[in-house]
Amino acid sequence: MKYNPSDSSRRRFLKTSLGAAVAGPQIVRAETLGNKNAAGANSRLGIGFIGVGQISQGHMVSFASMKDVQPIAICDVRQSALQNAEKKLADRGHKGLQATSKYEEVISNPDIDVVCVTTPDHWHAAIALEAMKAGKDVYVEKPMTLTIEEGQKMVEAEKKYGRIVQVGSQQRSSVHFRIAANLVRNGLIGDIKEVYCRLGSFPQPPEKEKIVPVPEGFDYDRWLGPTPFYEYSDNRTRGHYGGGWRCYWDYGSRKFGDWGAHHFDIVQWALDRDDTGPVEFIPAGYDGNKHHHYRYADGITVWRDKKPDHGHMIRFIGTEGEVHVSRGKIESLPKDLVRHRFGANDIQVYESKDHRRNFIDSIKSRKPTICPATVGHRSGSICQLAGIAERLVRPLKWDPVAEKITNDAEAAKMQSRPRRAGYELPDIG
CATH class of the missing domain: 3.30.360.10 (Dihydrodipicolinate Reductase; domain 2)
Incomplete structure (x- = not known):
């Protein structure tokens, strides 16, 4: 299923993303997403998974199991990977996801607050930078970037846009x-x-x-x-x-x-x-x-x-x-x-007992993760x-x-x- 935002959705996205860097994430209500029974009156963070191959399998299962997180989209340049991811998430009750080979379509989706970037290393920086620029918080696999120049830009963007970043160096947790x-x-x-x-x-x-x-x-x-x-x-x-x-x-x-x-x-x-x-x-x-x-x-x-x-x-x-x-x-x-x-x-160093949970909690508090950019x-x-x-x-x-x-x-x-x-x-x- 491919998500095609209407003109009104595009305008709404442009309006909310401009304020997102300061105001924090746009929380998606469970009722809006058809998950009233799953989450009750709680609100959920909409998440998009960009790159749903080998390393992404644990991320999809873990984030999808959190009561305050709602899978919205999956993205991969392999159709077979998209199909596998759709089935994995559907088996856990998450159906009707946006599925696309273009990460730009995930980033422009106004219902998505968070992206999880698990592509090969050479794609990490460009996707993460575009996501932060669009007002999304970012979980990005390690190493965060392919080059030193990319890393410098990531640090600059994290600060400029006020985004929450978690690098997948999970040994810290x-x-x-x-x-x-x-x-x-x-x-x-x-x-x-x-x-x-x-x-x-x-x-x-x-x-x-x-x-x-x-x-x-x-x-x-x-x-x-x-x-x-x-x-x-x-x-x-x-x-x-x-x-x-x-x-x-x-x-x-x-x-x-x-x-x-x-x-x-x-x-x-x-x-x-x-x-x-x-x-x-x-x-x-x-x-x-x-x-x-x-x-x-x-x-x-x-x-x-x-x-x-x-x-x-x-x-x-x-x-x-x-x-x-x-x-x-x-x-x-x-x-x-x-x-x-x-x-x-x-x-005593920063204590995190769960790397992904630390990311979600930091989004809510707007305090740095255990491994920011x-x-x-x-x-x-x-x-x-x-x-x-x-x-x-x-x-x-x-x-x-x-x-x-x-x-x-x-x-x-x-x-x-x-x-x-x-x-x-x-x-x-």
Whole structure:
């Protein structure tokens, strides 16, 4: 079912969106949406899902199960993905959704307050920026953007339009990572010297792609969007956590933008550096270095895939102990440190027990989420800078205040990327 707004709806949208940046979301009443029995007299936030492939499955189910959220629209460039999403939501009582391959139709729908952007990385920024400009609040998957330039624009738009943004760095809403951050922040393992992060590896893209016809019902040119044009191959557009499009620099930052976006984000959080970043990036293979690593101005070094990691995703090494943390578990040296009880005078980081719920609650309160655009940009910049260093196989010097690469003109140009005509970044004025 495709939504076709009438002229009066368009006028209503233009009127309400101009005030939305200041006034907050336009709450959709359940009665209006035919959900009186489901929500009673409560009001609901209308949500549109843009990109309904692999990573979106959990988001659709979770948001759709919230009593104060109403699915309104789904969007994908694959008709098969739209059909699957329609069935998934219909099975949960949400029928008659707007279904379209054009994200602009979702953003222009006046009944939508919130968009959930779960496309491949190269589409995150443009869609999120257009949504904020139209007065929508945005949940966007990590890494928030493909480039540093895009991240800067996201931060600017978040502030200018007064929007609520949640970046999908959901480890911040995990109790184990929160405990780790609190232990590090309070100096309970002394001064941090090193951090090990386990990222793993992706295969390289095939040297010679098997060119095949574009599948019926797939808008391949729009999937490519701002990136260079290539003849179609199945692997290039495949959504797969172990490879597919994630293997290509055109669409992401490989493992830096995959697990790095999660783990580097936790390092930033634990070290209390959400408003800054490292100053140097050294790639594996340069000057005999076996492991990629980066350093902060005070000398703390973060290593990729260095052993031993003691079976954990992140290992914080301090002068008086260690913290080892992964999804679902945490350990420490000394062992009983993880049972430390924090008091009123201790530092305690932002607490969120559910990443998606934190987003919805923040929309209502108009207070920042646990991972707003400012945070997502700083963590994303580390992924992007690490990727630039890896591609050039030489070290980079980074000024985290000016947000500029200072020692390499070629690398500095890679802070942004050329975009195909017709897919320019939105102008936010």
